[in-house]
Amino acid sequence: MASIRSKQPSDCIIGRHPTATCFAKDICKEYLKLAKRLQKLQPRPHQRRTRNLARPKYVTPKKLPATSSNSNYSRKADIIRELPSLTRTEQLAYPRVRKILPIREDFKDVLGAGRVQVLSRTMRKSLFSLYSRLANCQPPEEKMIIEKWTKKEWAVHRRYLSKLAQPKKIFKPLKAVHMWKDISIMDRFKYLCKPKDRSEHIVPKWELTSGLKKYKPTPIIINLSKPKETNENLFHQTLPIKINPGALQYKATDRILQLATRAEKRTGESILKENPFSVAPNALKAKPSDRVVELSQPKEYEEGHVRQNPFMISPAALKAKPTTRIIELSQPKGSS
Structure with a gap:
């Protein structure tokens, strides 16, 4: 408390913030009043006892703790007051x-x-x-302080502006350099410009020319012209033919013997009946069910599109009352 009183209002503010001298004394006075008030509010021994007794024995929390679903504990609904909205x-x-x-x-x-x-x-x-x-x-954001340019930066910027101020140069178009010759010199274009010959290609007859008489074959052609040598022993086996000893000791199963027998072919006479119009004895003894009898009867079709009496007038037409417009239209022309 003594340390608080020893400080003067001018020492705590003046020097740090000169602009705050207008209300510095009032702030220090209020601060001293609050310190005195806090000293008086300190509890005495008998007051501590009364405060402990004044505390509630059972305090209900504002938010209820979560309980498990299997617990048998039941609790009454508590009213929790919410803060009013602004x-x-x-x-x-x-x-x-x-x-x-x-x-x-x-x-x-x-x-x-x-x-x-x-x-x-x-x-x-x-x-x-x-x-x-x-x-x-x-x-609010802090304002960015823009630093001023130095003389060197201004000199670089002026050079750039002088470069931009110059007129744009107009360059001459470059000549196209062709990597091919003139069309009049190239023989390939002359050949391609000719019309396509669509006549049938006739193979000329073979003639012994002077080039063929002087031709000398290479060793590869001489090697290819020789006939291929085949071993005749591969196609003709010597007698007696050797049989595998495992095949001599093999015993055929019943299934293989069954498959080895020749299948009997059925003739058409066995399929045909002696009397094709005969009825089986079980069919003669059969009794049809109600559903089979119902299905055996022919279906009746009603001819709704054909009238039995085409000149009969419907009862609704006999009771109809004509309107004035129909009576007017029913009269023949020129009658009025």
């Missing part, structure tokens, strides 16, 4: 962030941690209010 006037009453921010930054060391937290809380509430969100209000 009204329109309360949300509009929050101060602007741009007004609180410079105060918090300038007097951060003077106000203390508690008051700085209060200012930060009000700024947060103001930013997250309904009307701030609708207006898309953002916290």
Whole structure:
């Protein structure tokens, strides 16, 4: 307490923030009053006893703990009061962030941690209010300080501007360099320009020319012209033919013997009956069911599209009452 009283109002603020001398004395006085009040509120021994007795024995929490579904514990429904939502006037009453921010930054060391937290809380509430969100209000950003250019940077920039100020050069178009010869010199184009010959190709008769008389075959052609030598022993086996000893000791199974026998072919006479119009004795003894009798009867078709009496008048036509328009149309022309 003595340390608080020894400090003068001018020592705590002046020197750090010269602009805050206008209300520095009032802040220090309020701070001393709060310190005295806090000293009086310290509990005495008899007051501690009364405060301990004043505490409730059973405290019900605001949020009920989660219970398992298998537990047999039953609890009555508790009423939990929720905080009322802020009204329109309360949300509009929050101060602007741009007004609180410079105060918090300038007097951060003077106000203390508690008051700085209060200012930060009000700024947060103001930013997250309904009307701030609708207006898309953002916290103020620090201004970027643009550094000035030096003389060297200005000299480089002037050179670049002088280069851009010069007129654009117009270059002459380059001549196309062709890698091929003139068409009049090339024999291939002359050959391709000729019309296509569509006459039938006639193979000339073979004649012994002077080139063939002087031709000398190469050793590869001489080797290819020789006939292929085949071993005749591969096609003719010597007698007696050797048989595998395993085949001599083999015993055929019943299935192989069955497959080895020749299948008997059925003739057409066995399929034909002696009397094709004869009825089986079981068919004569059979008794048809109700469903078979029903299906055996022919289906009756009603001829709805043909009238039995084409000149009969329908009963509805006999009861019909003609309108004035029909009577007018029914009279022959020129009768009126």
